[in-house]
Amino acid sequence: MATVTTDMGVSCWSLIPYLWQKLLAIAGLYSKVDVPSLPDAVIIDILSRLPADHVLQCRRVCKEWRALTSTACFAQLQLKRATSEILIGVLDSDLPRCVSVNHQDFSQKIAELNCWVLNSCDGLILGKRKIPSQVFIYNPLTQDEITFPEVFNECHIYGIYFHPVKKEYRVLYAFGHDQANYYQYSIANLPTFSRRPLSHRFYCCPPSAEATIASGNLHWMLEHRKDSSGNPVASSKMEKDDEPCANSILKFDIHTENFSTMPHPEWESCTGPSYGEMQLLQVDERLSVCHKRGYSVFLWTLVDYPNWHWIRRYKVNLRLDMQIPNSVRNSKVTFLWLKHDELVLHCQGESKFLVYNFKMLAYREIELSKNFDYTFYSHKKSLVSVRKQ
Incomplete structure (x- = not known):
């Protein structure tokens, strides 16, 4: 798994439209184009900024997100930002x-x-x-x-x-x-x-x-x-x-x-x-x-x-x-x-x-x-x- 850096900062928020598009694609509501996968480090950096109860909801999106947010390293990263x-x-x-x-x-x-x-x-x-x-x-x-x-x-x-x-x-x-x-x-x-x-x-x-x-x-x-x-x-x-x-x-x-x-x-x-x-x-x-x-x-x-x-x-x-x-x-x-x-x-x-x-x-x-x-x-x-x- 790629190393997570905490200086990615606000630039990650520019990826929100991409994540929304990804959610629609997973739900079968968006099939206009194939949506490429983001690097694991970027997904982790974005999701770790959410409140912990919101992260639990994000785990339902797909197996990939569930796996990325279920590690002890992710739990400690999210804790630092809570x-x-x-x-x-x-x-x-x-x-x-x-x-x-x-x-x-x-x-x-x-x-x-x-x-x-x-x-x-x-x-x-x-x-x-x-x-x-x-x-x-x-x-x-x-x-x-x-x-x-x-x-x-x-x-x-x-x-x-x-x-x-x-x-x-x-x-x-x-x-x-x-x-x-x-x-x-x-x-x-x-x-x-x-x-x-x-x-x-x-x-x-x-x-x-x-x-x-x-x-x-x-x-x-x-x-x-x-x-x-x-x-x-x-x-x-x-x-x-x-x-x-x-x-x-x-x-x-x-x-x-x-x-x-x-x-x-x-x-x-x-x-x-x-x-x-x-x-x-x-x-x-x-x-x-x-x-x-x-x-x-x-x-x-x-x-x-x-x-x-x-x-x-x-x-x-x-x-x-x-x-x-x-x-x-x-x-x-x-x-x-x-x-x-x-x-x-x-x-x-x-x-x-x-x-x-x-x-x-x-x-x-x-x-x-x-x-x-x-x-x-x-x-x-x-x-x-x-x-x-």
Whole structure:
């Protein structure tokens, strides 16, 4: 098969009349002339620019198109060009569910699943059902699903990622050893579920939040323990007891499959641990930090990943800019999503989302049917399967 180049650009769109003529010829509605075949690379380049659900429809056109769009290489190419949707996890203990919505209209429901969402990667949802209790990976578009062995029901699952060298999906998880007071991390290769323990151990509970994926790696804010005097205690053997802010972000490198800890923005000027009010987000494929200090919210973006260089992009005052009541000052605010200069947040105890537009300097409210906790994920419709890569 010919090599696909991504710089063919807009010139491919000039071939649309040809493709229309080809479709008519295949359907027997056009027989004026014989329509020559396009090179495979051109067909792949055009079809990979379509949304994944449209590609599924194109597979019905002919066997040639079905074969070209059914390879793992095509799935990865289409994935790179796909746009993101918002996947909302509703943390309801009675009926856990996730809802896929349009990022510009939260009322436009695309799909719904009854599960807890643990992570989303490349169009694959890593989830957990309540009844029956099981962990699974599911592609909502292709409906391809793999159920985990029962042993995974009792462990902490922290993320799914694509290993760039082995070209396979893997799951990062941990088992707790209560008697030894540590958590052992391991990796499961998909789809065989062959398992391999990592050398690193955490001597307290691992991060409770879902992983934030940026630059292909997995990230968490670390929750540091405190001793009886209120001083921070290292939560892993990599950390120094007296520098919690310098080791506040845990990073898992998918290439080396090793852990490391990194500092949060402005950690040098901290007078004390300030990461408790920080949350990680993925913004435009980059790692970002939302930091709430009183009524003020600061948003930092990691612009230079190798050198770990942050810049402050936005600042908003919850009371002045969004007219949030005084009671929110000490309440929990969850930052859910930032895209197209709009920050979505949820205040604990409120049955609504607040959406602030940094360009318009205005906010709007999205009423919710009930007051639950929510998680947001960036999700792409894709043709990716964990069964073949």
